[in-house]
Each structure stands twice: as structure tokens, then as C-alpha cells.
Amino acid sequence: MKDQINELQLKIERLENEISFKNGLISILSHDSKEMFGNFLWLIEALEDKIIVEADFFKLLPQVKSDAQKNLQTIQDSTTWLKTQYGNFQIKPVKIMVTDLFHHFEEKYAVKLKEKNIKFHFKGDPDAFLLTDRFLLENVLDKIFNNAIKYSSAGQDIYFQQVTEDDQVILSVIDFGMGMSEKSLSMIYTYGNPIFQGTAGEKGVGLSLKIVKNFVSLMRGNIDIISSENKGTTVSIFLPKL
Template sequence: MEDVGKDRLILNSALGLLFLTALVLYHQSIQNKYQDHIKEQSLKILQLNNDLKHLLAVIAHDIHSPLQATSMMMDYIANEKIETENRENSLLLVNKQLKSLRSNLDNLLEWSRMNMGGIQPKKDKILLHNLILNAVESFEVRRSEKGIKIISEIHPSASIVADPIQISIVLRNLLDNAIKFSHSGTNILISTKEAPSAVELCIKDEGKGMSESQIQNLFQGVGEPSYGTFGEKGTGLGLVLVKELVEANNGAIKVHSQEKVGTTFLIQFPK
């Protein structure tokens, strides 16, 4: 056989190295794509787990508060701590509360079923007046027990574009907090302020209020548990969910508070 020339040998060697280098790079790119895909799937699974935890937390929170109030009212009736003339009204109130609880639970379960693949807002035009009336009604027992008056100044035509069930969860969480930390005989004011492209919803109480450090940790789910004016325990986890649901609907939430004066939550939504 004819000997391969030195130049040809160098060229063949260079081409061989180039081919091997290209093969290694191609293999690495495939590996990197697989790694990126695995990482993306892991993040999706982590997000889905977080969403499912939030779904369970929302359901537990929305069942626990009204159920606890209804149970307390039934104890009063059973132990004859309520005068005879008021017993019938109390039973009617409990029945109304249970119907509201069942309706809320049905909505939450349906919403959970629709969001098993991850929480996604299903936006529609919402009339705030009706949504707030339903939310207020679900706290009738607790409101009456503490002698708190809830005043709604929402115009019947005030509307936003958002997920109705998610915003209902937001409202019930904020009202739950307002009642929990309000003093007996005080007022909770619900009002709106309209701008050309947005609506600002305001929920203001005359309760315990918060310090600056409490406000800073409010939406983080950290810090010591707080207690309401009747010793009701609060974790702050509901407000973490509130912030996430508000932002998922392109909204923004702010809070102003002063100790021993009260707290105001301001939520801005697009129309």
C-alpha cells in the first residue's frame, strides 16, 4: 500500500479530532436538554404540590371558621345559655350559616376539581356588591356574637374582571381577619373607589391593629401566631393565600395599620 503523506495524515487526524469534538458536543447538548427538561418537570411538580397544598389550606380555612362559630352557637342553645325568646332566632341563624357553609364548600370543591392541574384564574366580570353580600352572610353568627356591624358602601354596579371563586376566598379571608381582630361593638367598613381602569376595594376595621414588624411579615407566613379579641388564634397563612390569589388576578394588595386603632386592607383590581 502507498504510504499516506505527512500532510494527509495531519489533515485526517485534524478531521478525526474535529468529528470527535462535534460528537462530544452533540452528546453534551442532548444531555443538557434532558437535564433542563428534568429540571423543568421538577419545578412543575413542586409548583403543583404547592398549589395542591394551597387548595387544601383554603378548603380547611373556609370550613373551620364558620363551623367553629356554628358549633359555639349550638353549644349555647344546648346548654340554655340563650334566652327562650331568642332561641328560635338563634336556630334560624345557625340554619342560615349551615346553608351558607354548604354552598361555600360546594363552590370550593368544584374550584379545587378544576384546579387539580395547578391554580389558574378563570376570569369573568364580577359584581362586587353580590359577592360581598354573600361573604358577609357567611359570617353572620360570628358577627352577631361579637356585636360587630358590617357596613357595605359598595355601589350595585361596581365590577371587576377576575376569578369569582378566588376573589370570594380573598374576601372571606379578609372579613374573617377583620372580625377576629375587631373589638365588640365596633364597625367594619367595606367600600370601593373607582379609577378609569381599576377598582380599589377597601376593608377597614376598628380592631387591635398591628405593629410595623407585624405588617412587614404579614404576607410571608412567618412570625408568632396572633390572637383575636376573643382569643381566636390566627396563623397569618390565610393572608399569604390572599396575596397570591390577588396577584394571580392581576391585582395588588396593600395594608395600613395602627396599633389599638385598626387595620385597612386596600386591593386594586383591573375593571
């Protein structure tokens, strides 16, 4: 009876998290789209009405481009999440070598790593593996690793670490970049948090980590984030070895 109550409580908690995530996602998409298109429309009308000159119009275009890139990322993240909500999506556990994941992201982000002169290292058992859904895991690590690069300065290192403890595998992405304050960290999964800006001016609204948490939950795992300002961030996901 106790186990049934615990299972029911977990289901209720997952349902509440899903509802919160969906409402937050709709809010972000609605707010950001209105803001971006509203600003772009105002800019065009200001030029047409000769409120601003062409020189000023072109000076403002980089900001419009930056806002558009941020909104495009939000839409892409939303599309990825929607794939898990329709079409009878089911977890498909497959054997995944951890070093294969390391080499996959090392190759995928080779250009960005080179641009910032960041070295990517692996720490752990080279023969370690786990059984889980590849689509979910790769998307989770992709968003975590992308953030690690975004918030790292030129010349810093990033580590991909694997640790096996009892019946779980812990995968961590460790950077030594901007980090977050205690206040920002406490708001990381809320929908009223500020826009985050990377070391090269990259923008993000923090939606990626909300999707990460959702996907980790689908894999029956947990996520932990440790961060300090100007010291870096460690994002760890705890997954059942199966």
C-alpha cells in the same frame, strides 16, 4: 425588547414567590402538625403514667382544642391553595357585582357578626362590578373579612368599600380593631412571624394573608395593608377592571 425583559423579570419574580410560598407552607404544616400531635401524645401518656390527674387533663383540653382548630384552618387554607396548582387551573373571568359580594359575606358571617355585635357596612357605587375569577376573589375577601372580624372588638364596625380609579377597581375591608405594630406588619408575609390571637382568643398563624397575596397575584392585582395598633386595619386589593 424592553417589554420582553420586563415580562421576563415579572415571570422570574412570580416563580420566586411561588417557590418561597411552597417552602413556607411545607414548613408551617410540618412544624404545626408535629407540635400539636406531640403535645396531645404527651398529654395522654402523662395521664396514663399518672404524672397528671384527670382533673388537670381536662383543664388542658381547651388548649388542645384551640391548637387543633388552628391546625385545621391551616390545612383548609392549604387545600384551597392546592386547587390552583393542579388540574390545569385557569382564571375564569366572570362579571361580579360588588354589592353581591357584600351581601354574600354579610349572610355568611351573620352569626359571628351577631356574636360580637359588629355592624357590616358598604361604601361605594351600588352598581359597580368587575370581571375576574369568582373562586379566587371570594376566597381572598373571605380571608380578609374573617380576619377583620377576628381582630375586632365587640360593638365595632367593619366597612366593605369599593372605589373605581381609571382601569382598576379597589376593594377594601376596613376595621377599627386591634391593628398591628409596624414590626408585625413588616413580617406579615414572612414565615417566622408569631401566632396572632383575636379579640375572643381566636388563633391564626398568618397563613391566610400569604394565600391572599398569592391569589391576588393570580388575578393580576396588588394588595396593600395599612394598620396601626389599637386603631384598626385596612386591607385593599387593586384589581384590573377589564
